[in-house]
Amino acid sequence: PFIAITGTNGKSTTTALTAHILKSAGRDTQMGGNIGRAIMTLDPPEPQRHYVVECSSYQIDLAPSINPTAGILLNLTPDHLDRHGTMAHYASIKERLVAGSDTAIIGVDDSWCAQIADRLERAGRPVVRISKRLPLTDGYFADGTNLMEAVHGRYSRVAFLEGIGSLRGQHNAQNALAAVVACLKVGLELGEIQAGLESFPGLAHRMEQVGRKDHVLFVNDSKATNADAAAPALSSFANRIYWIAGGLPKEGGIEPLRGFFPRIAKAYLIGEAAPAFAATLGEAVPYEISGTLAAAVEHAAHDAANDAGGEAVVLLSPACASFDQFKNFEVRGEAFRQAATAIDGVKSIGGPR
Template identity: 45%
Template sequence: MIPVRGVEGQKILILGLGRSGLTAARAIQAGGGLPLCWDDGAPGRERAEAEGFVLHDPTAQGAFDEVAMLVTSPGIPHLYPGPHRAIAAALRAGVPVDNDIGLFFRSLATDRWDSFDVPPKVVAVTGSNGKSTTSALIAHLVAESGREVQLAGNIGRGVLDIDPPEDGGVVVLELSSYQTDLARALTPDIAVFTNLSPDHLDRHGGYGGYFAAKRRLFAEGGPDRAVIGVDEDEGLFLAGQLSQGPADDRVIRVSAGQKLAGPGWSVFARKGFLAEYRKGRQLASIDLREVRGLPGAHNHQNACAAYAVARSLGIAPRVIESALHSFAGLPHRSQLVAEAGGVRFVNDSKATNVDSAAKALQAFTGIRWICGGLEKEGGLEGLHPYLGGVVKAYVIGREAEHFALGLGEGVETEICGTMEQAVARAHADAKPGETVLLAPAAASFDQYDSFERRGEDFVARVEALLKS
């Protein structure tokens, strides 16, 4: 655990008692603070009481009279579409509002670090798509190089729940826009921006607010090195803002389809090959086509970003190349579930929006596509250019017919409704060389409580069919 620093003897109110909230309460207590806990749901309050924490209703009269800080969970809105009433009350009372990410960055470094030969490093990864895979891949590359590494944030453990890093240790954080938007301290050594596509727009007051939330990791944090995906205008703009000139190698530009020129530092993938350039010279090249855990151009972008971070940490290209081949990938992200009769079954349940589903569709051909769910803002027109590889779509979800209409007339569709029926129909229709791909392009909450549960259902249905 990382004890929170600077809270000795202070009353700190924690709002939201899920994983991050309860961990924050424990870390505040470990740092000598006095945690007061609240959750709008009775189960959360009961969990806190079971651990002996004091409950404190933030909406009561005078609730913030002696409170030094409010620490809120990421899922609770603090500005758009409207602040939670407890956060609004804290702001009116002049009480600072923070989250566990801010507490982590203000508390990680201690006097022990003065005795280390190599101070620990923090790598923080944000962006719309690929954050989890990039973060896990960075951790894998570091581990394969023989260094201590911990993975935390939106993946792995809560940030305050990790062990204090030792000499030369590396902490890799996956951070969402919800986390970067509010954290009062953001000081990673290396910060990564993968890409940007529309998501969570209601929470950030529009696309500009969403980008601004991501940008805070770089503008507020001032990382020693920034790894920036430049395939969208926002990434290109961000790289330009951070760089002092064309040869400034504190910014590493990353692309998944274009050759990057110039005297600076760049890593890009073209036609399945990763290339590293620095000062106008090629330093390394890696064939990504046979890296089974990273199929498709979107995963090649993840590989480029992870490679750039590993090189920034001093890991040699040959060590990185070897480690790439041993990376198994993550569940629900282009996860190869099975191969039978020449047909591949791939679980990309994490493809919850149009952009991520489009990337998954570009990674395969001969696709029996399982899609549908709770459709997000913007419609499905953005998918139309990428449906050429789809043989047939099998649509699930409570509004499957409406979703199928959004796909247009360019692809054959079948309304299945349930995952069980979709997997059975796709399996029955699939021919050798084809891929049954779950890439929903929609949220899961109409039928499942998370994209993980949806992916697990897909895997279970595939395994049951192949055993029968």
């Protein structure tokens, strides 16, 4: 059994989640590719050994005969066009993975993927559509935290994400749908899949829950190195966000995140981007220029602890590269984790390291 995952966003989480569900169900599982171990260093095939492989467009481009048991295409937005030239060419490479699959699992929330699903279906290929927001006539979709199966317009719940902090947000609903369908295709039962969802620790530095003190949750989203990458975390918490942002700025700054400003109780700005981010926030969001990550964590934790409005989150989602103050986003995320868990009374939340 061979599950291959591609798409512009969400590949790593979907790959890790799928492998985790298989392993937690007792299946012999190898995971690698664009995440973790290189494909050719994975253990060799054995009967019933499952492979879960993240595939970038570069890797698919170099593997025209790839033929997974279940191929997942999550979504498509412009990326790597310096190599692929046009969006149409980039999409055609991603399509190659699902076109060669025994079953193509395709997220249909963007027009590129929806067209690919239609095209493969017309060609007689087995296609399963998934959507993080659209009720489908046939396929799988998310209804809030419920993951639903649609068969000729009749709906039934197959899994749920309620209370699973590592799979918070619409984007993770799509990731979970893809993993659920792929695991069903390689023979798992729904009970095994639900147990795997509930025990998934998440990926380090991607909306990683690192600690809690009373009503305050500390979340490390250091991987969010631009505004688009920060949006999922900001969209996943309804309000009372104490947002740590800044670093080496990317083009466009945080203007694309303006729609999330009402959710932010206060912003704590660090690094080179702090003055520009402050100008964008203006009078829409209370902010301070903290300068350093350590100061931002200390001040945000203090303010969140005194928030009488209920649940609050201290969120590192910088919308910036890390290179002005840190070697990489992993080092930045680890610094946040250490600063948060060093606060008196914060209980560390176990997860990926």
